[in-house]
Amino acid sequence: MPKRFTRAVFLSMMGGCAVAAVSGKFLLDALNARVKFPIRMLGPSMNRGHMIRDGKMPKAATDAERTKTRVTIIGGGMAGLSAGWWLKRNGFADFKILELENEVGGNSSFGKNGISAYPWGAHYVPLANPESEYVRMFFQELGVIQGVDANGLAIYNDLYMCHDPEERLLKDGSFQEGLVPRRGLQPSDKQEMRRFFEVMKRYRELVGRDGKPGFAIPLDLSSQDEELIALDRISMAEWMKQNKFLGKPIRWYVDYCCRDDYGSLPEHVSAWAGIHYFAGRKGVAANAEMNSVVTWPAGNGFLADKLREMLNGKIETGSAVFNVSSTETGATVSLFDVKENAAKIIECDYVIFAAPRFLARHLVSPTRRDETVSSPGISAHAERSQNEPLQEQFESAQYAPWMVANISLKRVPEGKGVGLAWDNVSFSSRSLGYVVATHQNITTQRDAPTVITYYYPMAQDEPSESRRILLERTAEDWSQLILADLEKMHNGITAEITAMDLWPWGHGMIRPSVGYIWGETRKVMKNSMGNVYFAHSDMSGISNFEEAQYQGIEAAKQVLARVMS
């Protein structure tokens, strides 16, 4: 038999088998990856929001229901609920909270199915700092903090503190403990990591010349030392460059943290905000290590739900406020009651505006004011026209869009390396990975079904462009993207999924852009307009529970002072 022939046989057979094997494997995967579960696109009610923005809410009829209440709180997110909590706690009961959605909670809302409750947004709170007085007060009331030990340290409820293992990172094919990259580091990388954490430790312990902590929670209590404030005028990325943090591992870590806390890249947030993430948290507990967090299956939905219970009878859900006008003697609020399909009017002395701040431009506007509602006298007009340029600027304040998915699984996804943690992150993904809703359960069932909450901040593009993409993609598109990402973390996970719910957040989080936190815009945005006070985490420039609560309570305090006088 001629030689050429043998080789030809060999080569073609090899080729044939390879092609067949690869296509066989491909088919096998395709079979497994066939989506066999329901996918639902949920999310905040876009059309209610858009109707308000575009002034398309039906006008109140002349005989519209008119009610009186002394204080109206607009928005039942953490800020609005906390404002109500404060008023009630101080013995003031004549108020109402109006919430657009059918449930309160806003960015801290939650869902529930047969397996578990799960968060739609906020999912944890770090241990409270010494200066975070309101947080501690609230936690004590809820039993999250159960007492203080002999050294004055708070004793937290063990069941609420995040159980070990807390975090794991998928890097180079297997999971490691913790999120700080550890495997495959050059000595120089390690050195850089160490230096970074030393610098952060110094910032954490730093006290400004005014005697205030360098980085406080809430951030308004931070030192105004010029040296520190200057950090707000450069980006985190710039600061990293200036301080020679150039290696890939440390840059990844900082990038991850900025996306995690602000939904933005280090290029887009100020160095002050970037450092605050590391230097702000100094909470300690009698029964936990530093850097611990409290969490619940419903995430911060647990807190929202407790507030809802406490404020029973004070909350009106399905109430879309579409106009607010400050008058000489008080304020008039027009709302559309979704359940009754009718516009209503509330006359009050004061308004706490705890809806996202950018909405004020559409809502607190005399030109859009319902004529039947308008009362004579000074409206918010004067203040607004004076604030107009800043208002414009605020409009350009950027909000990071997020996609959140809650995914039900037949059993927990383990993977190579260390076992399942609460927070599970992949080094190579643009998403933030997922948290496990059943992590805090005290059951011993093996292979039990679970729900994971997958977080994807759209940090790469311009926010407006990202928002367009976020809303344009169908449920099918999103599920494919998410599955592709999760499959890289856990091969074959698709076959374990029993349901996927999606929740797009168009304006997920305010972005602490360069100059925003300590610049003019925020200062002016915080000013009240006549009898309208502003309270929302937007007023802080960074979005988290502590800030939302602080803004809510501060506004409530101002209103209380005037009510009492």
Next chain:
Amino acid sequence: MTYSLLITAFVISTCGLVYELIAGTVASYLLGDSVTQFSTVIGVYLFSMGIGSFLSRYVDKDIILKFIQVEMLVGLVGGCSAALLFMSFEHVENFRILLYALVTAIGVLVGLEIPLLMRILQDKLEFKELVSQVFTFDYVGALLASLLFPLLLVPYLGLIRSSFLFGIFNALVAVWTVHLFRNDVKGTFGLRSAAITVAIALSAGFVFSDQLMTWAESSTYQEPIIFSKSTPYQRIVITCKGKEVRLFLNGNLQFNSRDEYRYHEALVHPAMSSLKNPENILVLGGGDGMAVRELLKYPSVKTIQLVDLDPEMTKLFRAKGLLSQLNNDALSDPRVTVINQDAFVWLRKSKDKFDCAIIDFPDPSNFSLGKLYSDTFYKTVKRALKPGGVCVIQSTSPYFAKNSYWCVVNTLESVGFHTTPYHAYVPSFGDWGYVVASIDKFEHPAAYPANLRYVTDESFRQMLNFPPDMVATEKCVNKLNNQKLVHLFESEWGEYVETF
């Protein structure tokens, strides 16, 4: 004849590809990381086929005979491959060596097939025709295999049956080839019977594959299995040889009827006998009822609540028979209430108070079990005890895992219990540790129930003594938010498993 042989090419290429896919899939099931497993299996397989093709040049005579023999061998090796891999996984030291040896063997044999077949066809077709025809059939067969495998074989037959099935096809090709060349080869009868035997053997494997797998499992256990069941919570296996009954949960020995009295007497009596008239007792874990049997030796006992997650376990040990004989029908006693719930969840909700709690959980080998050894859990237990109440905790071996053992002791102390650590020798387990945790200072039992075989005043005093090699080198408290015990336990037992 030519056409028949071309169909042969089609069949054997289908079989060849199926074996390769099976090896790749089994490897990714057992070893994980499917990309790596698939690429290395495919690589090794193709390379071995190259070796086979190369070796075919050394076959000079009796090509038809050799072809038939190769077919039988491929059928046998390939057909048994999946079963072999699954069954040996638990047993062989280095599974990868076996895997790649098997893949190589099949690859070499399959590599021989087509060249030999072509040489058989050499005189019957023109060269150009030969190549074109054989490869057409070869590739079509490959395509068929790659479609069949994921769509029909894996979902409907499973890997083990699929591999037997294709082995049978190879054997049938051998039978058929014998038939086609009955005039050209010598010893047709012998060849045909051999091929038919292979086919029958493989068919038997196909039919009895379930039994085969059960048998494979039982060979992990040294004794005959009399019961096995996978519940949503665990895999229960019970073996019996002579008078010895053993219970395994997830492959871990829970008791051996020969010496379990030592374990359970030591678990129950020091705590129970230290109390005046214990009435209300709680048992957490211990669904086998052995601890309850010991508890029923106290006439003062009025109620025993047994909380065990798995209803199958308690059902099994309550039903009259060999197993209920072991616990003296303890679970059918009117004083006993069985509660099939998660211990921690149930205890947090329960308002009952107990004189004594017997805590007999599996070792803290994972994070969810670790929660049952946390300070938070022990606080909950403490709340459920009456004034002066006691509890006792099985707490792994102070010899193999001394720091883990003392971590349990420390954790109990951290929530305000008085602790009395002790350990007993149970031949099936080795040196085993317990801790009595009491609200008041522990009082040594004045007397024990009559007829105990192991625990006496004297033997208990010996159990309290810890030699230097059981003294902790590390002190820690196990909390939900640090899971220190699981980390310790992993490293201590991991070390032990490695050195043996």
